[in-house]
Amino acid sequence: MSEVFPVNDFGPAMPGLVMAAVAIVHVFLAQFAVGGGMLLCYFQWLAMTDRSEHARRFIDGYFKVLVLISFILGALTGVGIWLTSIQISPATIGAMVENFHWLWAAEWTFFCLEVVAGYCFYRCHKRLDDRTSLKLLMLYAFASWMSLFIINGILSWQLTPGRWVETHQIADGFFNPGFFPSLLFRTVVATTLSGLAACFVINTMSDIDREGKRQLINQTARLLIPMVAMPFLGAWYLAVLPADSRGWILGGSPAMMLFFSISVGASLAIGAYAIAGLVMRKLYINGATALLLLVLAFGATAGGEFVREGSRKPFSIRYVLYSNAILPEDVPRMREVGCLTNDPYPLRNAEEVPTPLLRTGALVFRRQCSICHTLEGTNAVAHLTGTWDLDQMRMNLAKLQHTKPFMPPFAGTARELEAMVQFIRWNSAGRPGQWEHQTDDEKTLSQIQTWLDEAGTESSSHPQ
Amino acid sequence: MDSLFPLSLPAASAFYMTLYLLTFMIHHAMMHYVMAGSLYIAWATAFPGSSATPRSEQPLALLIRDWTPFMLSGAITAGIAPLLFIQILYQKSFYTANLLLGWRWMLIIPVLIIAFYLLYLLKSSVITKWPSVVRVNLPLFTALCFLFVGFCWTVNNSVGNHEENWAKIYTDQTIPVAWSILARMGIWIAGSFATLAVITGWQIASKKNKDSPENGTCDLQAKQLASVSLFGLTMAGISAGIYYWSLEPGIQSALLGPSVLLWLMLAIVGVIVQVLGWLFQFRNACLCRKHLTMVTTGLIAALSGTTILREVIRLQFIDIHKLYPLHEKSSQVGGLSVFLLFALMNTILIVYCLRLVRTR
Structure with a gap:
């Protein structure tokens, strides 16, 4: 990778x-x-x-x-x-x-x-x-x-x-x-x-x-x-x-x-x-x-x-x-092993993020989104996803290249996607000191995996 | 592996390294003029001396003030090539150091822009009407801008060399600065006076041939330049000794290794030749072509040697063996012939431009 x-x-x-x-x-x-x-x-x-x-x-x-x-x-x-x-x-x-x-x-x-x-x-x-x-x-x-x-x-x-x-x-x-x-x-x-x-x-x-x-x-x-x-x-x-x-x-x-x-x-x-x-x-x-x-x-x-x-x-x-600096040929592999396996940089201010899953989500956001998006400022994910309910957010991010064709496919595992969803919601909720993961059970992860599989690993944009 | 560095590297790596070193040397020489020139102007303005004409209005200061903007322009333009080749040679460490320094690194651009405009301001007549506190401090501030840029480059090099610290630097957002960096900067800053002396020596000598000024002016300038160079070379030598002493034993022995020793000797011989050449000119109180050629040869030798030694030190921290396949891959990309063709054509055109203005 x-x-x-x-x-x-x-x-x-x-x-x-x-x-x-x-x-x-x-x-x-x-x-x-x-x-x-x-x-x-x-x-x-x-x-x-x-x-x-x-x-x-x-x-x-x-x-x-x-x-x-x-x-x-x-x-x-x-x-x-x-x-x-x-x-x-x-x-x-x-x-x-x-x-x-x-x-x-x-x-x-x-x-x-x-x-x-x-x-x-x-x-x-x-x-x-x-x-x-x-x-x-x-x-x-x-x-x-x-x-x-x-x-x-x-x-x-x-x-x-x-x-x-x-x-x-x-x-x-x-x-x-x-x-x-x-x-x-x-x-x-x-x-x-x-x-x-x-x-x-x-x-x-x-x-x-x-x-x-x-x-x-x-x-x-x-x-x-x-x-x-x-x-x-x-x-x-x-x-x-x-x-x-x-x-x-x-x-x-x-x-x-x-x-x-x-x-x-x-x-x-x-x-x-x-x-x-x-x-x-x-x-x-x-x-x-x-x-x-x-x-x-x-x-x-x-x-x-x-x-x-x-x-x-x-x-x-x-x-x-x-645009998030990920090679198209790396996406299938990252879907299997995750996008954080070769990231040597820890999270800054990790103590402010209350749970391990949220910390994973923060790292996934940094790796996949932060080149083009902020959390709260310009082109903020908080605003772009603010009206989505939980399942809608999971599905839209899993099928990102179909949700918005100018977005690249999500390049990570189902668990990483769920972590990022939770991180975005936690951030939108005002970054509380405690956070109940609404769901990260096997059934949810399995559903996310299905959406990821349906979306495939390729972009919607192909050479003519 | 005992052949001379960089020929000891595989062909592709050696080729990129050679281009990097050559273009870096050109950039370095011009930046030396700017660094030492701005420090000289700051000193000459702050300490006007006791003669009828204050130091900052004497021909040497006027000449330096006149040429530093062009030299900075040249240094920036010449710096593009090594900036390109360093990305081929050490992409990961160079990019990571840039990123870890972040906004602190990006400051060099606005600082350089400010310093560039200040150089033009310093040579304009506008400044003579300003209060003396501004006239004295502005050259100092300009020199400090260039010192800051040099400091940033030195720290960048240091951060890039220590991969083991990267994760900690990233999370803590603080940059560890070892005191040995000061010694390293000392070599650069002090050494820059030797380059300044040689280039201005030629400028004065060629002007003397054209204008035939009074000998008195030339005598004074010969002594001034010799003093500037000898001061710089002495301080650079002391800084080099301190820096060598601060290096780990493994790096010290690498500098004495068979593939590098010749470059170390070349640097030392270059310094000795310059010292002798300037001593002759100081004693004779004259800038003559023979001795200027001698100090120029010494300068080229010293610059070549130190530039290569600087790279050898970097390679003690970076495992270049891992980068060989990347260099090889880059060398497979087409376009070399286009570069060589345009390099030749533009060199001829540059010479043509210079001839156009020299012969008219």
Whole structure:
């Protein structure tokens, strides 16, 4: 069976939310950096061809922002996302590293190029000629886009592993069905973010008059034109998703549909303003509006990332690893020997839990549920199971993958399931000092076993 | 098993170990610059000296202040590769140490972000208008941030090495910190001054060729750098002695074993070469290329030796034999050729970038 790691308690915050918070900030900043490189190349070309009076001044100001945000926050949240992944699901990040470490190492070489080209430009561009500046910016833009190219293959593999499931060939995993729609979509997002950020930066440049700013903003707005492709790319991405994932996004799961709608709605609002206002009518945009559009873009990114993460369920890597870090092939064995046999970590604050059965239940909850659920906080089992009676809870948990198809199957014995049921009920009852087990007799365990057998050990989600 | 470490390991393990050690060394050298540089700036600001120009405004301090943000950026970027390879080499112990340290470990990210911005603030002109209490304490606080990050990494390594304590650490939620950790950190912190001296030595020497500044400035800087390096090497040597003495006899003898002894000797010779090189430059009051090459060679030897010895100590706690099949399995995964191709291409492009700005 797979390795068992210690599990930390994040209080009322669901661990997945902690992961999402770090990931969304990083994705937003990283995509801004990717688009920023392209935008700078464009403005350098405008400057070289005398198409923009203030382009050089803009490049100077924008690059400083890029360095201060992308090189610091972007880089460190990138490391942060890795360390947070380890905190939340070491098995997931371990599997990703094992399968794609050479591609990650290749991405690292692009990071190195990005930093060197970026700093060469940052420190020296004032004494460099235009062609050399453009070369450095192009190398910077190329390196940052290539890092997107590589990480996109690894991340899209998590949701749409495609033929990799059968072949285990790295090329099949990397160029998976979601690779191209995701790459193109993210590239458009990147240019959009860089354009919106540019509108904000332009407004902070006090040494350029309003007409000069208007000219720069209208030139920047051209970077927003690719947004017209977003609906088509989004539809393409949806089409290659597994059918069950697509179903949840399009109505099967209210939470995911809500986040999907936020993402689409925010993108539409930005797109409409950008195309109709900035590109067609050549309107001016002030700093506050630019900031508001950036906030909307952050909302769209957050919604999109939430949907991408959520639609992998019940897996964290589709068909390879369940979201609770249990391997699908381990479930039958865990049904026989239990899920605690190779867990070396005792229960924290065990003295607060009055009976051995409840302590077992707490350990089962920690092993199988705590990555995605809390007891009382966000996505709490107390709320999700609050209206279920005792037998209903036993049956629903025993047949978990059928009760809710985005849940993995229960991976433990009938007694462990009963222990967890009792633990959840004890917790919902306010954690009293004494607890009468309402039932853990042979008849009950036998009934639970029957339900477990009926449910089987496989997920409801299968490769297409 | 008596061949030279890491070649004494099976092919897959040796390959990953070599890549880990090489990339870690690059990361380490850049982090040394940041650590020693921030400590130097803190010291120079707190003790301005009696000359007309305060130490914090002298060319050496200005140069270090100018370059530390870039070096930190480089250190973080260079650190990604060893962070990747350590997950292949010691997945279980590295992940477990991360998890056991929990939020205390995760603090390194916000602390690094704060320290990074402070480095930019320290080199900006804004700070000169602030009250002196802030101007003196800000560099100190920045250096403390980096010390904290170094401390966390050292504790992480220590926790990962002691599997027998994991269950207790998990339930008690307290981290046992042995005093020997301080000696270990002492080697790192003091040794970082030697790296700082070599890198800034080259920076000053190349600037001297370009700008031909007055000899007086260069003389002073040669003496300052030699003092910085000799101080660092002496303190690192004392810390290394204390750390060696604190190790269990089994580990002490492992460091003297046939597959490791050469690395120990390399580290010692590297330190001696650096001491001699800096003494020459101190006496001549000049940074010359010959002696800079000499101290650089010594530094590379010392860094290689200590990096490998650090790993040998880790392997006295971790049963790497159990991990061989996992390394072998990882090595079966495709993509190595893609990495090598891009590594070559990007190395050429990096050199190209540097040539672009050097020749213009």
